[in-house]
Amino acid sequence: xxxxxxxxxxxxxxxxxxxxxxxxxxxxxxxxxxxxxxxxxxxxxxxxxxxxxxxxxxxxxxxxxxxxxxxxxxxxxxxxxxxxxxxxxxxxxxxxxxxxxxxxxxxxxxxxxxxxxxxxxxxxxxxxxxxxxxxxxxxxxxxxxxxxxxxxxxxxxxxxxxxxxxxxxxxxxxxxxxxxxxxxxxxxxxxxxxxxxxxxxxxxxxxxxxxxxxxxxxxxxxxxxxxxxxxxxxxxxxxxxxxxxxxxxxxxxxxxxxxxxxxxxxxxxxxxxxxxxxxxxxxxxxxxxxxxxxxxxxxxxxxxxxxxxxxxxxxxxxxxxxxxxxxxxxxxxxxxxxx
Numbered sequence: 001x002x003x004x005x006x007x008x009x010x011x012x013x014x015x016x017x018x019x020x021x022x023x024x025x026x027x028x029x030x031x032x033x034x035x036x037x038x039x040x041x042x043x044x045x046x047x048x049x050x051x052x053x054x055x056x057x058x059x060x061x062x063x064x065x066x067x068x069x070x071x072x073x074x075x076x077x078x079x080x081x082x083x084x085x086x087x088x089x090x091x092x093x094x095x096x097x098x099x100x101x102x103x104x105x106x107x108x109x110x111x112x113x114x115x116x117x118x119x120x121x122x123x124x125x126x127x128x129x130x131x132x133x134x135x136x137x138x139x140x141x142x143x144x145x146x147x148x149x150x151x152x153x154x155x156x157x158x159x160x161x162x163x164x165x166x167x168x169x170x171x172x173x174x175x176x177x178x179x180x181x182x183x184x185x186x187x188x189x190x191x192x193x194x195x196x197x198x199x200x201x202x203x204x205x206x207x208x209x210x211x212x213x214x215x216x217x218x219x220x221x222x223x224x225x226x227x228x229x230x231x232x233x234x235x236x237x238x239x240x241x242x243x244x245x246x247x248x249x250x251x252x253x254x255x256x257x258x259x260x261x262x263x264x265x266x267x268x269x270x271x272x273x274x275x276x277x278x279x280x281x282x283x284x285x286x287x288x289x290x291x292x293x294x295x296x297x298x299x300x301x302x303x304x305x306x307x308x309x310x311x312x313x314x315x316x317x318x319x320x321x322x323x324x325x326x327x328x329x330x331x332x333x334x335x336x337x338x339x
Contacts, residue, residue, distance in 0.1 A: 164232075
């Protein structure tokens with residue numbers, strides 16, 4: 001088959017860089033442009049210096065629709081602005097890594113809806129999609145921990161989530177809570193009980209377990225927070241998300257493993273481990289590894305993912321593969337750091 005012609009907008013940031021690292025080695029892809037107005041004319045390796053020796057491609061300020069798929073690796077709120085200012089030919093598929101089109105109420109573009117791009121939830125819909133909204137990093141991790149329970153209507157009234165993310169989750173622009181001297185040897189909580197990813201998490205869980213999302217007059221975020229008690233934390237490491245989630249459950253540990261193994265049997269990047277897990281098993285991969293434990297009537301669910309890969313750019317390529325009828329794993333057979 002002819003190679004998939006790819007354009008990337010926002011290619012100088014963390015998710016754009018991760019996307020480039022994958023796609024320059026993807027056997028079915030030709031990168032037509034890597035858009036970055038501030039870096040136009042510079043080599044990719046001038047910004048992403050780990051690519052030195054791997055590619056001679058340069059950044060471009062150009063944008064056009066002579067491509068098969070457009071990746072939007074821009075900030076939240078900027079994807080919609082970009083598409084409003086730069087209409088894309090309807091034949092071009094779009095994968096948006098921002099949050100602009102993830103929620104049902106905001107999913108429409110050019111007469112079609114963006115499909116929520118979590119393959120473990122919507123694989124068949126993604127295969128047919130013209131536009132895909134890539135999930136958030138925390139949202140991916142937490143949903144993968146809970147989807148099997150939701151699929152059987154087993155989510156209780158209250159879900160308790162403690163999840164820690166690396167500094168790259170905050171993006172490339174420096175801030176008071178990302179610079180080394182503050183982040184190193186430090187730990188802090190933020191956006192407790194009202195993180196924006198609660199909205200997409202609750203919509204997905206409600207898709208499988210009808211009635212999970214409380215009805216009412218309040219905002220989607222407020223209604224989601226009624227059920228999911230989410231404490232996000234900033235870790236003193238660069239990449240990865242590790243979550244510890246517990247729920248009341250009548251399932252035995254063996255029954256829980258049987259449920260999770262069955263749900264993920266046909267999803268090649270999500271694995272269920274009876275041995276305890278750690279973050280380095282998944283860093284630099286598109287994998288998510290889940291571990292289960294039963295403590296009295298509590299089911300503990302641990303999940304580890306790489307926020308920049310399965311939580312962002314790796315999942316975006318996984319979605320591209322599905323949208324173009326490729327092997328889901330193409331270009332994503334990546335090895336973890338190990339130690």
